[in-house]
Amino acid sequence: MTPRHATSLRRETDDCSPEGERLCTNAMPLRVAVAGLGGYAGSHHTIFAELEATGAVKGAAASDPRLAEISPLCEQFDFASRHVRTWNRFDDMMAAHAAELDVAVIATPIHLHAEMHEACVNAGIACYLEKPPTLDPMCLNFSTGAWTAS
Numbered sequence: 001m002t003p004r005h006a007t008s009l010r011r012e013t014d015d016c017s018p019e020g021e022r023l024c025t026n027a028m029p030l031r032v033a034v035a036g037l038g039g040y041a042g043s044h045h046t047i048f049a050e051l052e053a054t055g056a057v058k059g060a061a062a063s064d065p066r067l068a069e070i071s072p073l074c075e076q077f078d079f080a081s082r083h084v085r086t087w088n089r090f091d092d093m094m095a096a097h098a099a100e101l102d103v104a105v106i107a108t109p110i111h112l113h114a115e116m117h118e119a120c121v122n123a124g125i126a127c128y129l130e131k132p133p134t135l136d137p138m139c140l141n142f143s144t145g146a147w148t149a150s
């Protein structure tokens with residue numbers, strides 16, 4: 001499987017902003033998924049909704065095991081009208097969407113980061129991993145090793 005971002009995230013030196021290189025506009029929109037809805041994940045959803053209006057991004061999916069409990073957030077982020085699919089399980093979201101994703105955001109509690117990051121790396125998806133990546137230095141070594149090897 002060729003990850004979508006392998007072809008769509010190319011950069012061009014033509015038509016660049018004065019500040020330097022920027023993503024090529026014909027590679028847009030980047031298709032994104034977010035692990036997590038509540039807490040700090042909400043700031044990602046808010047920003048992606050704004051970026052979607054510019055055509056830079058298309059929200060594809062979001063996952064959270066507390067989906068039923070925090071359903072008002074789905075309305076707040078306009079998931080229905082934006083056709084963002086929601087999943088209770090991260091693994092199910094990845095199984096359904098990995099092939100179409102350019103970027104995944106991991107905005108879940110820290111102890112979940114390593115496994116989710118590894119899943120993104122293995123799927124060839126660019127990953128924005130919330131800080132801190134881990135509280136375990138050994139785990140950080142493993143994660144950066146996996147990233148370097150990919």
Ligand SMILES: NC(=O)c1ccc[n+]([C@@H]2O[C@H](COP(=O)([O-])OP(=O)(O)OC[C@H]3O[C@@H](n4cnc5c(N)ncnc54)[C@H](O)[C@@H]3O)[C@@H](O)[C@H]2O)c1
Pocket residue numbers: 035036037038039040041063064065066089090107108109110112130131132
């Ligand atoms: N960059 C910043 O300034 C900043 C600020 C605050 C928090 N953070 C980071 O953001 C991350 C999340 O922190 P938080 O305080 O929002 O955590 P949180 O405990 O509020 O969790 C965020 C969301 O993730 C969901 N979640 C839990 N398990 C999940 C799973 N298996 N799959 C998908 N979603 C799941 C929770 O239900 C919740 O809605 C942490 O890494 C934290 O350090 C960063």
